[in-house]
Amino acid sequence: MPRNLVLYGLAALAGLVLYGVLRALLGFEIVMLLSLIVLGVVGVIVYRNLQTNRKIADATPAERSTALAFTPEPGKAALYILRNQFVGRAVGVNIEVDGKQITQLKSPRFMRLTLNPGPHRIVAYMGTPDKKKPGEAVLEGNAQPGEVLILKTEIEPQMVGVTVKLTPVELDRIRADFQKTRMVANDVAEV
Incomplete structure (x- = not known):
């Protein structure tokens, strides 16, 4: 996050x-026209990115408090995915x-899913299921009974487009972040 803030600050300074320079070379009117065109293009890009968002309900307070105990059901595993970054927070993953x-997770939110023991393939992506945008994250693993798997998903801006990351993290390192975020309801309760 701090690295991104430095880059954004440098980009703003370079833009100014x-x-x-353009205003001195081309004049105020032409630069203002170019600025309006660029603003329109950026607006269209933001609008198109937000069109892939779905309306996701929050989990009930009882479901959230049960989830924050971080204990899986007997004979099952629990998967938690947290998204709490500032960059791209309105775009759903x-x-x-x-x-x-x-x-779908917007920031700051998390989800909990009950997993049956065995191999699982976890995918995080932007877009719609039939039109996934490039840059999806895939994580494959074997769930053990009683295991609590904690993942953090992040969007990393690239020169063109973005990359979605799924990173395993330790519960002790990130437990406080779960307390500050909302839990979303899942389409499926168990996989």
Whole structure:
């Protein structure tokens, strides 16, 4: 996050310098017209990205408090995925487990899913299931009974587009972040 803030600050500073240079070379009217065109293009890009969002309900307070105990059901495993970054917080990241659409996470939110023991394939991506945008994250693993698997999903801006990451994290390192975020309801309760 701090690295991104430095980059955003440098980009804003470079933009101001470029604006001043263009204004001196081309004049106020032409630069203002170019600025409006760029603003329109950025607006269209943001609008199109937000069109892939779904309306996801929050989990009930009882479900959230049960989930924050971090104890899986007997003979099962529990999967938690947290998204709490600032970058791209309004754009939803879709979560699939074993090819089933589970939910969509905007920031700051988390989800909990009960997993049957055995191999599972977890996919995080932006877009819709039929039109996934490039840059999806895939994590494969074997769930053990009683295991609590904690993943953090993040969007990393690239020069063109973004990359979605799924990173395993230790519960002790991230437990406080769960307390500050809302839990979403899943489309599927168990996989």
